[in-house]
Amino acid sequence: MTDTPLRIIETERTLLARFREWWSGETANPVKRVQFDRPLTPWLFILPQMAVVVIFFYWPSVQAVTSSFYIEDPFGFGSTFVGLENYQDALNSSEYMSTAAFTAFFCITVTALALGLGLLLAVKADKVIRGAETYKTLLISVYAIAPPVAGLIGMMFFDMHMGPFTQIAGWFGYELKVGINYWDTAIALITISVWKQIPYNFIFFLSGLQSVPVSVREAALIDTKSGWRRFKDVTLPLLAPTAFFLLIINITYTMFDTFPIIDVIVKDKPANNPMTLVYKVYLDGFKGNDIGGSSAQSVILMVVVALLTVLQFRFLERRVHYG
Amino acid sequence: MAHLSLKNVGKTYGGSNQAAVAGVDIEIADGEFIVLVGPSGCGKSTLLRMVAGLETVTDGEIRIGDRVVNQLDPAERDIAMVFQNYALYPHMSVRDNMAYGLKNRKTPKAEIEARVAEAARMLELGPYLDRKPRALSGGQRQRVAMGRAIVRQPAAFLFDEPLSNLDAKLRVTMRMEIRRLQKRLGTTSLYVTHDQLEAMTLADRLVVLNGGRVEQIGAPLEVYRKPASTFVAAFIGSPAMSLLDARFENGQVMVDGHALAPVGNAPGPVTLGLRAEDLRITSTGVPMRVDYVEELGAHRIVHGAIGDQPVAVVDNGGAALAETVHVLVDPAKLHLFETSTGRRMDTRIQAEAVPAQ
Numbered sequence: 001m002t003d004t005p006l007r008i009i010e011t012e013r014t015l016l017a018r019f020r021e022w023w024s025g026e027t028a029n030p031v032k033r034v035q036f037d038r039p040l041t042p043w044l045f046i047l048p049q050m051a052v053v054v055i056f057f058y059w060p061s062v063q064a065v066t067s068s069f070y071i072e073d074p075f076g077f078g079s080t081f082v083g084l085e086n087y088q089d090a091l092n093s094s095e096y097m098s099t100a101a102f103t104a105f106f107c108i109t110v111t112a113l114a115l116g117l118g119l120l121l122a123v124k125a126d127k128v129i130r131g132a133e134t135y136k137t138l139l140i141s142v143y144a145i146a147p148p149v150a151g152l153i154g155m156m157f158f159d160m161h162m163g164p165f166t167q168i169a170g171w172f173g174y175e176l177k178v179g180i181n182y183w184d185t186a187i188a189l190i191t192i193s194v195w196k197q198i199p200y201n202f203i204f205f206l207s208g209l210q211s212v213p214v215s216v217r218e219a220a221l222i223d224t225k226s227g228w229r230r231f232k233d234v235t236l237p238l239l240a241p242t243a244f245f246l247l248i249i250n251i252t253y254t255m256f257d258t259f260p261i262i263d264v265i266v267k268d269k270p271a272n273n274p275m276t277l278v279y280k281v282y283l284d285g286f287k288g289n290d291i292g293g294s295s296a297q298s299v300i301l302m303v304v305v306a307l308l309t310v311l312q313f314r315f316l317e318r319r320v321h322y323g
Numbered sequence: 324m325a326h327l328s329l330k331n332v333g334k335t336y337g338g339s340n341q342a343a344v345a346g347v348d349i350e351i352a353d354g355e356f357i358v359l360v361g362p363s364g365c366g367k368s369t370l371l372r373m374v375a376g377l378e379t380v381t382d383g384e385i386r387i388g389d390r391v392v393n394q395l396d397p398a399e400r401d402i403a404m405v406f407q408n409y410a411l412y413p414h415m416s417v418r419d420n421m422a423y424g425l426k427n428r429k430t431p432k433a434e435i436e437a438r439v440a441e442a443a444r445m446l447e448l449g450p451y452l453d454r455k456p457r458a459l460s461g462g463q464r465q466r467v468a469m470g471r472a473i474v475r476q477p478a479a480f481l482f483d484e485p486l487s488n489l490d491a492k493l494r495v496t497m498r499m500e501i502r503r504l505q506k507r508l509g510t511t512s513l514y515v516t517h518d519q520l521e522a523m524t525l526a527d528r529l530v531v532l533n534g535g536r537v538e539q540i541g542a543p544l545e546v547y548r549k550p551a552s553t554f555v556a557a558f559i560g561s562p563a564m565s566l567l568d569a570r571f572e573n574g575q576v577m578v579d580g581h582a583l584a585p586v587g588n589a590p591g592p593v594t595l596g597l598r599a600e601d602l603r604i605t606s607t608g609v610p611m612r613v614d615y616v617e618e619l620g621a622h623r624i625v626h627g628a629i630g631d632q633p634v635a636v637v638d639n640g641g642a643a644l645a646e647t648v649h650v651l652v653d654p655a656k657l658h659l660f661e662t663s664t665g666r667r668m669d670t671r672i673q674a675e676a677v678p679a680q
Contacts (some may be wrong), residue, residue, distance in 0.1 A: 215410035218377050218397075219471075223424035233423070237414040244588040 052139035061302070068295035079292070086296035096280070096297070103255070103276040106190065110258070111250040113194045116241070117199025123231070125202070126209045136206070143315060149259065151264030154192030158265075165191075179269040187273045193258045200248050200253075208242035209235065239318045248312060255305055277301050325388030325401075325478040327351040327374070333370055333382030334535075344371050344535040347383070354509040356502070358583065360522035361532035367515045370532070374513060375404050380563060389477050398427070403472035404481040408488060409464045411456040411471075418452040420471045427566050435474075436668070442470040445504065462493045470522075473508065482503070482514040486521065495665040513678055516581060520557050523547065531555050543572060549658075553665040556596045562624055564658065569595035576657065579630030581609040584654040589668070596658030599624060599635040604644075608651035611636070613644050 002175045008264055068086050070079040075189075103107070108316040121139060128135050145241060147152070157165045158178040169176040220234040236243075259278050266273045277297065285294030328351065334344040344366040351357050359367040372378040374385055376397035385392050392400045403424075411420050418439055425435045443449045446466040456464055465485060472480055485501070486494045502525055505512050516522055521530055523543045531538040531546065531554075539551040550556035556564045567578050570592045573580040578595060609629055617624040625636045625644065636650055658670045 008539045111586060199665035212409065213408070215406045215408055218375075219404070219406060219410040219412070221377065221400065222375065222397045222404055226427070229427060234412055240414075 107254040114197035122205035147260035151261040327387040332382035358526035365532040366535035403476040405479040415493040438474040480512040600637040601656040602636040608649040
């Protein structure tokens, strides 16, 4: 259809009419009409939320995107526009790529372990009758620990001189050197991150399990003797919405929220230690004073996570049954 | 298909010293339709769930066919259950819902398909086989639940109040359908309901439960005509049988100082049971105060009181009623119960023709 001048005028007219409607707080459908005396009132109501989102999300995002195109003077005296050079530098750096590889590995391992163990504990806790409340509270309480504290507690467990995990490894003839050996540190990072995330997954899986109707479980009990089959064919599909939600939350957690844990373990350690992309953004930007490079990295990270989430929704969610 | 036998079956929950079900003895013949009926909390569902294997049996013995099933898993008992809220698997299609139990029993694929197709035909579910349960109406879901039971070709069907989530009209249709299916398949069935109308219309034999114990077992009409206790009398029949304190005097049963009918003699007070349809409003007889009238179209139910004891009477007349009317009853249709135990007493009643009018 071509845009004849007449059509354009018509479009403008409807747009203008709509604007006028909006301004006067009237809509064609009286049921949908907003019940405010003045058109600005609803905007006032959403203003606080909008302010928070703009100040803490959009503004920094825009800042990150702009500064990713500049090289900034380390002392803040000025900046030079360099186009996509920061992106090229990051993607061509072997250090960046190895951090990205570790992040992927870390993300998959932590998500899989945290989801798996959370589900296992929830299934077992769901069967507990006596002392169920105590059991649940004990499992959930870990969630109340702040991530840096979790990192510290974890650090104590992995301490090279007095940590129980180091001692246990020692019994098997292995010297665990967290903070010095790359993979030893990785193990500590993964263990602590998983431990911190299990309670969260546990709560959601448990409530998901408890929302499976008792009679449906009983019907399954009559249909098959095998507990594994009942779990696989009936319980698990009904948990799928919960699991899908947790998958996205867990991936975001491993990508971003493990920062304090990594910081506690890796900070001030001398050797080449594993870290995630987020921690590298922080290191390069605030320790290395390379604001432009670190901004470029954070934009890349943002795009990757957004893509991941879109992919999950497109391909996984189709297979999820919402009750 | 098989007979079902419950011997002295009882259930006491851990931590409770009162039995939820006690001393239940029922012999169910092959193909019989038994309805367990009673008010809520009488143990009827618990009993059914014990047969299904969803509750442990703490006393006695349950046999399905020739096997004692007390220790068997529900899946090994060769039963199929229809739940009150259908309990369909929400993530499976209608077809898969019906086939799931068979798949787990390693039934050959062709056989599964044939059985599902047959059940779908019987229940007119053909067009819905690929739908998910949420895309079905309540009645259709109920049919799927029935289908899931039918394809299993089990030794017994267990129904746990399967119609109570449906609206009144659908309930009547489904009731007939269940009865027809059961007759056609000839599968032994145990059916739990609190609805005495459902119980009366479906059952070959009724089992009336009260407080975890069997109050009476018998064919619906037998239970209706000869209730074994005041509990059964009040529970079966609508409107409920009126129960009045009475005593004997000179061969007459006396209510509130008026002679109601000549039935013989017995010492002490008795409880008199009067079915609303056995009472007639006449010009003579015992005076009854009229409280209110329910017009049902075909007849009306007059609620009132003899003395201060409530009574209901079915009346076919259309004329306006005075504030006080007189009622009469056929002495053969009186029910007498011992006041102390509530048990039926039959012996001393001798039928005599009611005087004309």
